[in-house]
Amino acid sequence: MDKEKSIQLIKDLSNVRGISSFEDEVTALFKDTVKDAGIVSEDHMRNIFVKHPANDGKRPVVELDAHSDEVGFMIRAIKPNGQMMFVNVGGWATVTIPAQKVKVRNRDGEWISGIVSSTPPHFMTAEEKTRLPKPEELSIDVGASSADEIIDIYGIEVGAPVVPDVTCEYNDKTGLFLGKAFDNRIGTALLASTMNDLASEKLDVDIIAGLSSQEEVGDRGAEVVVRKIKPDLAIVFEGAPADDTVMPNYLIQSGLRKGPMLRDFDSTIVTNPHFQRFALDIATKNNIPVQRSVRTGGGQDGAIINRYNGAPTIVISVPVRYAHTPYCFIAFEDYQNALALAKKIIKALNADVLEKF
Template identity: 85%
Template sequence: MGVEKMDKSKAIKLIQDLSNARGISAFEDEVTGLFKREVADTGEITEDHMRNVFVNHQFNNGERPVVELDAHSDEVGFMIRAIKPNGQMMFVNVGGWATVTIPAQKVKIQNRNGEWISGIVSSTPPHFMTAEERTRLPKTTELSIDVGASSAQEIEEIYGIEVGAPVVPDVTCEYNEQTGLFLGKAFDNRIGTALLASTMKDMANEKLDVDVVAGLSSQEEVGDRGAEVVVRKIKPDLAIVFEGAPADDTVMPDYLIQSGLRKGPMLRDFDSTIVTNPHFQRFALDIAKENNIPVQRSVRTGGGQDGAIINRYNGAPTIVISVPVRYAHTPYCFIAYKDYENALELAKNILRKLNAQQLSKF
């Protein structure tokens, strides 16, 4: 079957649609729906009850090394914990948030009918704060979500919101043609999701020397839970992880910047969960150099991603190709189209050069 490749206008729309999609951990249905639509003609698609999606390249034959392409679909968000008598709703964080970025944000809450209700994260107005309270950061337990209700009965009967309801920031993704920048939410990891879909589309008509299986995994933000299931099903010999990594060019001195915007995808050597296979990493770096693809190398003192789970399953050599995300894990983030484009080109060129003999050298 002939599959049309991803052009720039389609890629921009895909990235925007994925950013706008609402999907905290375990509630990734909107995201998986978009992804499945995008890769519909690229191979066999299956989905499990965790919302993990698998795509087998149409030319896989089961007799070659298996390469897993991974990205996670979920975003950081919140969940309704309790409804107070006055209609204010307590919530918990789903994924890692800095509390300072949460107050006064507009959010969407999904009710029992699947409708998304607008609300705001409220806190005590300064008029009612002590001098000490005005100068310290609020705790999440001191914040609440307000949809304009005045009682718990209203929340139940009018808004249809229940305990356990998912909550996401209410942000619409924008693209600036002049700067080539996106401004939106959830680029960790909707940009990885876009890369996964784009790679499968662009490579759909190519006959490779490896079998390629895409695994769009769920629940990464709460402990890489989907990846644990995905890797056991795919059983990869090798893996490439697509991520949206925190950009450091606004917080680090020049000599420590390793994931700057517009400087190319970031190849991770080390984080708190994985030491990247140095042979596979060198292979990727050499391919980037041969094809004039700018890349950044990163040694992180923290962080983590699905690659650690994949690598620990059977020792499969794994690399992480990341697009830098300014202000990751906040409601508003920047990414650069050029970084997405270069990450895609790097992944495709790596796949074209992989074979059993090359794998034996890793």
């Protein structure tokens, strides 16, 4: 895919809206993007499967994973004054939520603009000014003054999905995107581009892409996808939180523009060291910059895939500055390097290589 098209795809994937289980806009865009890359199917959980056209069922099966959902919110209750209580869907720090612009999907599928309401300083007590609001003190306001208005005029009901209202920008000079949901729409872009670029390649393995739903609420889509694909090997594409604004130099493991991050350890997986070494050696041989990370927390779909039947699994992540907040930065060069590395790895895989892992 040429540069212009790749940039447009990343922008489009950032802009589509889909919290866990409401990924329809994301899956529609993904399916359209990979329509010529193989046999595409979808299940009722909104998991998408793409089978490489040359799969023969006799070779090792490589699962390529990314998740399609983003962190957001859901309307929990409508108060008599038209303010709406909500719950977090996925992990949020409360400090990043108040006063953000959001979109709420109504029963007709329209996205209504609103804000996370906060008390103006004029009405705050001295104590309130010094502390964060508690999550239960926050609500979403679309400008209504009564519950009837919310239901009858705005068409919003309990259970409505909510996402940050952010439009993705690309800066040609810096090569940076500023937008929402790069965790994990950048992984979604990598998954689509890998399948598209390899569609007419002769490989020594069968590859099946699984775009999994509901990662942000506990890897639920991946649990179903792995049972359907039954992989012998897996590569997970992620948008991992960048640490270069919060860590001292010697602890930076996912800095912007420093290349894709290959995870050695997090709280859910110890990466198969043989597969990890194989991937790192391919990066070195091809002059692709990579970063390694040993995390003290975190987790992703790879753990679920790895535990299903022990398939060696690596995680290739693009660093995302300010993941799980409304506004994030990613670098196009990190995406390009992640894509180049993934394709080199897949092309080098065969039954003998797998045997050694």
